[in-house]
Amino acid sequence: MIRKKIDTENTLIRTKDFPSILSSQSGHRVLLGIGGNIGDVVRRFEHLFYFFKRSSLLRVIETAPIVKNPPFGYTEQGDFYNSLLLIETFLSPKALLRYLLRVEKAFGRKRLFKDGPRTLDIDIIFYENVTMETKELTLPHPGWKERASVLIPLSMMKRYNKHG
Secondary structure (H helix, E strand, C coil): CEEEECCCCCEEEECCCCCEECCCCCCEEEEEEEEECCCCHHHHHHHHHHHHHHCCCEEEEEECCEEEECCCCCCCCCCEEEEEEEEEECCCHHHHHHHHHHHHHHCCCCCCCCCCCCCCEEEEEEECCCCEECCCCEECCCCHHHCHHHHHHHHCCCCCCCCC
16 A cells, blocks of 8 residues: 555555556446545555445446545544545446445445445445436536545546536
8 A cells, every 4th residue: 555645634555456547448438526534544445346346237438546534514523535436337326325325224324314424335426327316316426626525536537528
């Protein structure tokens, strides 16, 4: 594992699988944001990577480096680790969301309160060029343009160049 301080608040972390570029097939391209701040989050990201590699519902085609940064919203908690995964899937946005919520739960996620500490958070940042706003899901993910946890790893991805 290699750690590099980017600025006073953010640290870049590189592991064996973050960043990675894998082969692309077909399906809808989706950018997922992953985060957490409870326990060994970097190891959990590695486990998630292999969990997704075995999944028949999606295919990981690129990962970004991991960024360690301070929390926002509720700030009385430890720093977060965040990264991005570019995936391909044939699931619809809502079906993908349902699947990701089950994955979060399988990795120990408990929703205690908004912006609270968590073992794993998986957000759909972009789903191709889909724009939608429902009670369950807003695409693109609101606030992505203001979050270092998205912008820093996104700037380092090779295959994903959506910036607007």
